[in-house]
Amino acid sequence: MPVNDDAATLADPDVTAGDDSRDADDPRDTPADTAPEDIDASEALPINELFYSLQGEGTLVGTPSVFVRTSGCNLRCWFCDSYHTSWEPTGAWLSVDDIVERVEEFDAEHVVLTGGEPLVHEASVDLLDRLADRGYHSTVETNGTVYRDAAIDLASVSPKLASSTPTPENAPEGVDAGAWEERHEQRRIDHDALTRLVEEYETQLKFVVTGSDDMPEIAALVDDLRERASVPIPDHRVLLMPEGVTREQVDETRTEVADLAMEHGYRYTPRLHVDLWNDAPGT
Ligand SMILES: C[S@@+](CC[C@H](N)C(=O)[O-])C[C@H]1O[C@@H](n2cnc3c(N)ncnc32)[C@H](O)[C@@H]1O
Numbered sequence: 001m002p003v004n005d006d007a008a009t010l011a012d013p014d015v016t017a018g019d020d021s022r023d024a025d026d027p028r029d030t031p032a033d034t035a036p037e038d039i040d041a042s043e044a045l046p047i048n049e050l051f052y053s054l055q056g057e058g059t060l061v062g063t064p065s066v067f068v069r070t071s072g073c074n075l076r077c078w079f080c081d082s083y084h085t086s087w088e089p090t091g092a093w094l095s096v097d098d099i100v101e102r103v104e105e106f107d108a109e110h111v112v113l114t115g116g117e118p119l120v121h122e123a124s125v126d127l128l129d130r131l132a133d134r135g136y137h138s139t140v141e142t143n144g145t146v147y148r149d150a151a152i153d154l155a156s157v158s159p160k161l162a163s164s165t166p167t168p169e170n171a172p173e174g175v176d177a178g179a180w181e182e183r184h185e186q187r188r189i190d191h192d193a194l195t196r197l198v199e200e201y202e203t204q205l206k207f208v209v210t211g212s213d214d215m216p217e218i219a220a221l222v223d224d225l226r227e228r229a230s231v232p233i234p235d236h237r238v239l240l241m242p243e244g245v246t247r248e249q250v251d252e253t254r255t256e257v258a259d260l261a262m263e264h265g266y267r268y269t270p271r272l273h274v275d276l277w278n279d280a281p282g283t
């Protein structure tokens with residue numbers, strides 16, 4: 001069983017939702033980006049959870065890895081499987097020193113930096129540098145809207161499709177979907193950021209697929225990126241991942257998505273952690 005690093009000690013009401021003083025034009029636009037006065041945001045990160053598990057998604061699926069999950073995101077996918085980093089960002093500010101120390105408590109060579117959106121945070125660069133110095137292989141799970149120059153071994157880029165956009169009908173109960181629908185739609189694809197990520201890092205493009213209606217948009221996006229980028233993007237670097245937070249939900253989507261992968265020549269990725277541990281936190 002993966003070890004959850006006592007999520008309770010990471011909960012800090014100081015960075016939960018409800019800070020109305022934030023700047024509506026801040027592209028990060030999340031309370032977790034507003035560090036308390038005594039925190040230097042260039043040397044600390046809001047951490048939602050830190051745990052040891054198997055990489056459940058993508059080309060490194062099955063690899064024992066330490067997961068560092070930052071809080072805060074510039075998007076609001078209706079289906080986000082990490083609600084407490086996006087719709088209701090929660091976490092505790094930890095210094096980069098402390099995060100590295102906690103990573104080193106586990107016997108692992110791989111680290112997955114995820115979120116929320118880890119690349120909205122300046123200190124992610126410092127953390128990745130420090131991990132590289134210590135010989136870790138790093139995967140960064142990102143929505144592809146932010147480029148940063150960092151020590152990233154695998155950029156696991158998951159561009160968000162139109163089917164991710166929140167509406168009052170599909171959004172989680174109790175959230176202000178209306179406030180996010182247009183903002184999410186405007187921000188979800190940044191061609192320049194995507195192109196730079198693909199050019200600078202070993203990249204996998206990992207699309208969350210809700211059904212066959214998503215396929216024309218995926219094909220158009222990949223074609224567009226191939227035209228812009230100076231590096232090849234082979235089909236085996238384009239991954240289709242079934243949408244679903246729970247085992248029951250993935251049971252409903254996986255076969256259709258596997259069929260779509262074969263039909264289009266893209267790669268299928270399971271959600272191994274969901275198969276193994278359902279939607280348990282810290283897995
Ligand atoms: C929570 S996100 C964090 C990283 C980054 N914000 C992103 O979206 O890529 C981690 C991964 O989970 C995927 N994901 C989130 N919700 C999902 C869902 N309901 N079904 C399948 N994948 C999901 C994202 O697309 C991404 O690949």
Ligand SMILES: Nc1nc2[nH]cc(C(=O)O)c2c(=O)[nH]1
Nearest residue numbers: 054055056057114141273283
């Ligand atoms: N086991 C496991 N693998 C993962 N790969 C990407 C994840 C993520 O949330 O970014 C994730 C996660 O949450 N758990």
Ligand code: SF4
Nearest residue numbers: 073077080086116143
């Ligand atoms: S971009 Fe990632 S973290 Fe942000 S809402 Fe979408 S799935 Fe969640």
Ligand SMILES: [Mg+2]
Nearest residue numbers: 081082114283
């Ligand atoms: Mg996850």
